[in-house]
Each structure stands twice: as structure tokens, then as C-alpha cells.
Amino acid sequence: MNSATLSKTRTDKQSNLGGRINPERVKALFPIFRNNELTRNLSYLDNAATSQKPEVVMQAMDDAMRLFHSPVNRGFYPLAEQTTTRYEQARERLKSFIGAETDTSVIFTASATDSINQVAQGFLLARLKPGQNVWVTRMEHHSNYLPWQDVCEKSGANLRIIELNSAGELDLDRHLDIFSDTTAMIALTQTSNVLGTTNDVGAICKQAKQMHIPVLIDAAQAVVSNTINVQQLGCDFLVFSAHKMFAPTGIGLLYIAPDRLDQVQPVRLGGGMVDFAADHIADTTWSEAPHRFEAGSPNLVGAVGFAAACDFVESLGQANIKTHIGELASSLYQQLSHYPNLHLVSPAKHLSSGIVSFYHDVIHAHDLAQIMGDSGVAVRAGHHCAQPLLKHLGVSSTLRISISVYNTNDDIRAVVNALEYAEKVFA
């Protein structure tokens, strides 16, 4: 199809006729694939690192700057009132996107990383006691590992790691004391950014709730292909970044369950988060949530783009996305399994995440990524900010292919061709 015939105002719904993703039509909604020497014929398969941006998101950001930009929460003139309304509408949009009880629970941060740090420092640190356990999993991204390690060491608590079984899944049975009163917190990823394994976070929340153990879910990799409902999950905290779900860089979400809001201290102090700045912090009155967690001038443009991305994702439908990326991942997995030098680390059961990771006996992952890159296939090589997992796998790097809504069978073929070429080069 000719992308030039696409008008800007075309709704995304149209690209989703009958529920199934038509990747060619979806791709046409992403300007990057038609503008650039480097991208016109690119198989972009680095989506777990960051996703491309659809026209509707760029347009929303542009509108925010072109039509209604002014200070948020601070002005008495009509433009400022409209700006504040738009910002709060973005919050409402995120609220419904994650099924939150109230918009006071929906906090805009700089990123998933920022969100997790705020919970570790603002919630856990003050309540963590020496000897208590904080549980993470073997498959955490550094962003959901280092902040907990840090507060544990500051408190004399133990960072405990839920190990994986041979199927690449959490081996909960191995650790009998997770759901016990020695546990101060559980923080885990919904979907691993390396393995693609998706954990049953709902079941974990349920067990934790019985023991009143707070749970943080890192949904950074899950949010595009899973409908999130924080009330159904029963989680205490949930985080993700906008930029991995077709939204702008520089903004993220922090959900804090209503009954935890008053247990979290603001970590970042400044404008807009204090009602009365007293001579002592003890007498200082923080603003009501969510404002007390959003020190500094709010990121209007980011929030508006973030909300537009929620519309975009829902217009395609997370279930449809899951089907699409899962099918391509399965096809790729199947083809890759024929290469004797190649070791797949992604569990076959978890391919609906769209993530396929492997390593090669002969060719270093960086060389493979470079050759693929020169062949127009964008993939990621390295430790993926998951060194504890890579250590467990016994490799220093893997190659990761991560699939999104605009990827096609051609992209999968391109991976296989590039791999064959690399094997030839390094034969």
C-alpha cells in the first residue's frame, strides 16, 4: 500500500479491521519507516529497548505545544485552565488504561526507572528493618534490581532472589519463605526483557496480599501486549515507561494503590508538591496525591503523548498485539532452532511476549548484531541490563530479537538471512 495516501486524521481503528493486526497497515502509521535512508527498509526488531512512534502520538505532542501549552496547575487564565485540564485528562486516560481506582494513584514520573527508585527510597527505605527480606527475581532488569539492593544494604536487610527453574520460569517452590512475615517487599517484572518469560503476577499478588506484603510490578515489557488492571492484580505499585509503548521518551508511570499513598514519602522536593513550606520539614504540609509526588513543573507534552499512546495501543487491542507478535516470534523460534551453533534462551512457552533471545557458539553477540545491523536488521546484543540473569545463564551477552506491531514475516526472514550471512562471514 502507498503510505503517501494515508492522511493524518485517519483513525487507528481502521488499521485494525477484524481484530487481527495487519502489520503493513500499522507500519504505515509510523512515519519513521517512510522517511529515512536508514529506516525505510529496516527490520526494526529492538522494540524491547524502545518502540517507534506513530503519527498520532507525535501529533498529540505537537498539538500540546502548538495549541495549548502553558503552565500546569498554576494559572488563572483560560489557556492555563485548558492546559491543566489536558494534563489531568492525560492522567485520567492512564487511570483507565491501567484500571486504577482513582486518579490520585496515577503519578507521572520520568521513567520506569524513576518510578521504581521513588518506591524503593520513598516507601521501602523508611520501613525496612535489619534482617528482613526483599525479594526480586533472577530475571530483573537493573532498574528493578539495583534500587532494592541499595535500600537493603542501607537497612541491613537481605536482597533475596527468586531463582528460575530449567524452564526459565520462577521457581517459587524453591523459596518457602517468600510469603512469610520476614518479607518486607516483593518486586518483580511481569515480563522479562531478556527471556520473554511472563510471570503470573496476579497469583503472586494474591498470596502476598494475605500476608500484607507489598508488591511492585514492573510492567515495562508487558504493557503493550497485556491489558493491565491494577485492581484485578491487587498490586501495591506498578510501573512502566512510555517510550516502550509508542509514547514519548522522558516520561513514565507510577501507580500507587490508594491504601499505600499515605505510606510513601515524596522523594523529590520542590515546586508544586507542598501546600505550606514551613521552617521545618516536620511542619511542612505536602500537597495531596498525586501532586506531592510530582515535584517540579509537570511534563505536559510527555503526558499528552503518553495518553495518545494509550489510545493507540487500545485501538489495536493488547490481545491482538499479543497474537501478532507471538505468531512471528514462534515462527522465528522455529526457524532458529535448526541452527546447531545457536542456543535459544527464551522459553518456547513464552513467545507471546515477542521476545526471542539466543547466543551463538562461534559468533560473539556483538558481531552478530553488527552484521545484522549492516544487513538492515536492528537487534540488540549485550547483557540487556540484566547481569544477574546473564550470570545465571552463564553467558556475557545474548542477542535479542523483540517484535512489535509493525513487524512482518519479511522481518523474520531478514533475521534468518542475516544470520546465515553472518555464519558465512565467520565460517
Added chain:
Amino acid sequence: MNSATLSKTRTDKQSNLGGRINPERVKALFPIFRNNELTRNLSYLDNAATSQKPEVVMQAMDDAMRLFHSPVNRGFYPLAEQTTTRYEQARERLKSFIGAETDTSVIFTASATDSINQVAQGFLLARLKPGQNVWVTRMEHHSNYLPWQDVCEKSGANLRIIELNSAGELDLDRHLDIFSDTTAMIALTQTSNVLGTTNDVGAICKQAKQMHIPVLIDAAQAVVSNTINVQQLGCDFLVFSAHKMFAPTGIGLLYIAPDRLDQVQPVRLGGGMVDFAADHIADTTWSEAPHRFEAGSPNLVGAVGFAAACDFVESLGQANIKTHIGELASSLYQQLSHYPNLHLVSPAKHLSSGIVSFYHDVIHAHDLAQIMGDSGVAVRAGHHCAQPLLKHLGVSSTLRISISVYNTNDDIRAVVNALEYAEKVFA
């Protein structure tokens, strides 16, 4: 002039013929003033809260998403290499904009507020001893006040306040122990967001340096109309937000002097800031600066827009901007001084900041701002996140008019007309 005739590719230099700002031509570079019912005839005078965005900045952001968006610092394929280059070029641009020694000193944060919190928590907290003094000024924004108050209380140190003299300037002579070995840190604003007073930060840095006292400069309000050169200033830290200098929301700058880099601990932990994640934080090796201070996926779009705004500001010239906004502020000040019920709090000597604040004996600032707003004049009423200053002034709120490059004599007239109208309404 007819704004419709302006092409997107027109350079900003052209709007700056002969050095003097031609506000009508500059205004034509800002799409918001021609697109919107609410803004087409708006006198936008809330620039100290946030500035509008010129086409070139929006275009740069759009290009980042349309032409070269992919992960920063993490990929081996040509697109990712280009993305990383663009991000680092943005850093280089900021480096030259502030005259930094090296780009390792130039750190992208979420905002000025975020930057200050990182210094308070990552630098000062660990070295601050009970009984030591941390000095701020009476005119600080909450963002440059609360973080210091917090670390002082955590450490048993004293937050000391440099008071103002009757001219609305820092009364350094009143505090003989500022530049003494009891002082652990000085944090001060270059320009007050309420008074418009610009402090001689260079002189303060010089004196502090003799005593090895670290100094943080909050340049949030100063950066548009003052060329910043951190080496000439000799400051240890300098911060500002992008959104007040025509750049995107959600990004800010933190400059750390080269000899302080190793004295700052990363406050936000996560991806991209660690070389080797060990079993204990003590064995963990942080990445080199600036990366160890930028945990999480970098804000590519924000950084690129920020860099474009540096070009924009320099194309107009900070000195020219200062002249322009200073002239309008003086004209306004002069006209306002004839109203007996109106008390100007901005010092006449400091109008080149473009800030004019006052209060009215009869009309509450919020009412005044509302009436002005309804009359198409966007101004700010309140405590401007500077409660310690307002307390000193003995008022609960002021009205602030803050002038920028696109403001004209008509805008000043509109203020005066709106004020007269308000006085009539409330007579």
C-alpha cells in the same frame, strides 16, 4: 507581518536583524500565537512559569521521532549509532551553551527540580555534618529550598538563609559566617522568579572557592537572558529546566564541575548507569560520567529539543533578549508606579530580568489574575513556589508579569488596560 508567509526552514537569525529583537517577527516563529482561539490575541506574560515553543524546537523533536529514533547508547546497528550520536551531540550543544570544560560534566535530568535534588541527596547528604551550615537565600524557589532543608534536617545541619536588604538584594554583609569553614554548601538562584533580582553569583562563587565551599547556582530564570559560562563563574553545580527556555517539558540540565564528579553518588539506580552489577553495591562499578547519573533510557526527544532551543536562544542573543525584556519591563514598571493601591515588589534596578511583581491593596492577586486572564492577559498570581520570600514580603500572594522575546508594547498596554478594568470592577 503575515505569519502564513513564514516557511518552516527560515532561520532564526533572520528574525534578529541588527541585534535588536523584533518581537513581532520573533512571535511569528511561535505557532501557538497563530493557531488557537485562546492564544491568537493573547498577551502571554507568564514566561517565568514556562515559555512557549518555537517551530524549530518542535521540528527538532518531531525529526527525532520521525527520522532517527531508536535506543541511545545500546545498539550496534546504524540507526542506533546515529541516535546515540544525536543524543551526544545534544550534550555537546549544552556543553558549549554553558561553557563547560567537558561533556562528562553535562547531565540530562528531568528538570531543574530533579537536578537540585540529585545534588542535595547524591553530593551533600553524605558529607554534611551536624552543626554545619548550608546557606540558601530568602528568594529561593521551593525547588532550591526544600531539598536543602531536607538534607539539613536529616544530618543535624542548619539551613541558613541569606536575607534581603531593603533594596530587594542579598544582604551578604549581614551574615559574616557565610564564607567560613562552618559552611558546607551554598545554593542560590541567579535570578529570583518573584522579584526578578539577579544576584552576583560570580562574586559569590569566587569567595566560596577560596574556602573550598561548593556552590550550586539555580539558573532556571537567568538562562534566557544571560550567557552562562560555568568556567568563568567557577561554580560547582548549575541547573536549569529546558521548558523555561523554549525547549520541551520533562528535561533539565545538571552541570557538575569536573573535580566534583567523583564526589557525587548516583541517586537514581537502574539501566545504563552501571558497568558491572555485583552482588553488593560496594563491588558494583558505576559507569563513567555522565552516564552514571542518567539511569534509565535517555530522553532522546527531549535532549534534541533542548539542543535546538540553545541554538534558538543564541541566534537571538541573550544580550539582545535582556535589552528587549528589560525595556518592556521598565516601561511597565513606570506605568504601574502611578497606581496608588498597587505595591511593586520588584526592584527597579533589576528589571532586565523581565519580571515585574506587585500586589494590590484592594484586589486579591487571584482576582486580578482572573480578570486579566479573561481580558486576554496571561499572568501569574500566587506565592510562586517561594513561600519563604512571600512571608518576608508580608503578603500571601503577588501578581507576576514575566516578559519574553515575543512580547510587545501592546502586551504592556494590555496589562495596564486590564488593571484599570479590574479596578473598575472592584471599585
Added chain:
Amino acid sequence: MSDSQLYKAQLLDHFKKPRNKVVGELSTMQIVKRGSNPRCGDDIEVGFSLTGNIIHSIQFRGRGCSVCIASASMMTESTKGQSAEYVKSIAAQMQRWIAGEDVNIPDMLLPLEAVRRHPARKKCVMLAWHALVEGMDECNV
């Protein structure tokens, strides 16, 4: 210059000549409650006295913007001589009305209509009402 919708004659009248506003202490009142909005600097006190279940007198003092003062003034007029139950129900209606819901409130309060379109001013309207309700809650009426 457009008309300032918010500043209707009745609202201004209540601001310029506030009813039941006193300058000194509210010392003659049984119950006194303070309400303040540090963001705006609005700071008022509402005092009232009960005979049985009936608010037989009510006053306020303090400073605030025109919306805050006018609303407090209208509140005193609309609650004096009324039963605690009635007043509480009106306060609840006000809360919903000001948030934009389509509920009935006494005509006397209608001059605040325009505030419904100005989210930033809603707290100013409700300040006196919140103080009053808190006061009533405290003495269990």
C-alpha cells in the same frame, strides 16, 4: 475587553459588603473552625452557635479572594436558621455542584455558577463550607 464572567454583580456585592463577616474574634460563637488554603493564602474562620439542632447564628472572618469571601458570605446567609441536617446536605450538594454535577442548590448560591468553569477557584468556594462541616462534625450534629 471581554466581560469577566466570574465577577457578576451579586458575587461582587457579597465580596464588597460581606454578610455576617466580623473583624475581631468570633468569641461569641459556640464553635469556631478555621479553613485555610496555603496555595492561595486564603485563610478564614467560621463560627456558629446552635440551639438544639438549629444554627441560630453564624459568622466568619479572615481574608481571601473575592470568590472565597463572597462564598463564605452567601453560606452564612443560606444556613442561618437552618437545621444541621439540612446544612450538611446543602454542603454536600455544593461540593457536587461545584465539581460540575447537575444537582440543585439554593438560589441564593447561584451567583457562584461561573466558578464551576474555573477549576482553580473551586477550593476558594468550598473553603467556608468545609470549615462549617468540620465544625458540625466535631460537635456531632
Added chain:
Amino acid sequence: MSDSQLYKAQLLDHFKKPRNKVVGELSTMQIVKRGSNPRCGDDIEVGFSLTGNIIHSIQFRGRGCSVCIASASMMTESTKGQSAEYVKSIAAQMQRWIAGEDVNIPDMLLPLEAVRRHPARKKCVMLAWHALVEGMDECNV
């Protein structure tokens, strides 16, 4: 499919048949220095022995990507039999060359040319050189 510029025949040759690479310990060498790049997982050891001022033997071992291994291999070839001063000056030239500057380096190292266009791989090239220079600094040659 485009040609992979980076993977020229000479570079691949050094990767597939690295010169002076050993599998066991570098125990016969006077000075051994480790270089690692945890981001990549590259991890090598460079060992050398001096006679007076001359590097009379040099070896390396470890694992890394092709660029890292080929660069280490080329390094050993270009430094064996050379004086410490000369080697240090070449290392400094390499650093500048790889950063894109227009300086001369021995022909033997030119197959690394393409890496100059790939910022993410520069560390791989320099790993062995950094270890060598550190080793020389340590024994004050």
C-alpha cells in the same frame, strides 16, 4: 544484503587465527595485565616480557568479540620487538586515530579502519592497548 564493512578479510583472519593468543595461563610473561569491558563481556589478559627497554615477547588470552580479539592480535604483532617508548607512542596514536583524528598508525593496524565509524565498538579495539599501557606504566617503562 549490504557488505559488512567492518568485517574485512584481514580483521576476520586475525579473529579466526589470532597471533600470540594462548589458551592457558600467561605464566611465562613478566608482566600480566587484565582488561575487561563488563558492558560487552569482553575480558582479556595481556602479558609481556622486557629485555631492557624492548618488548621481546607478548601474548594475550581471553574472550571477546571479533574486533576485540583481532585488535589484540594485531597489537601483539605490531609491538613485539619494539621499544617501550615506541609502543606507548603507538598506543597514544591509536587512541586518537580510533576517535577519528587524522594521525598515522602502523599499516599493520589499518584493517581496524572501519571501526572508527562505529563508536560502540571503539572500546573493543582499545581494550588490549589499555591493558598493555597499564602494564608498562606499572613497571615504569
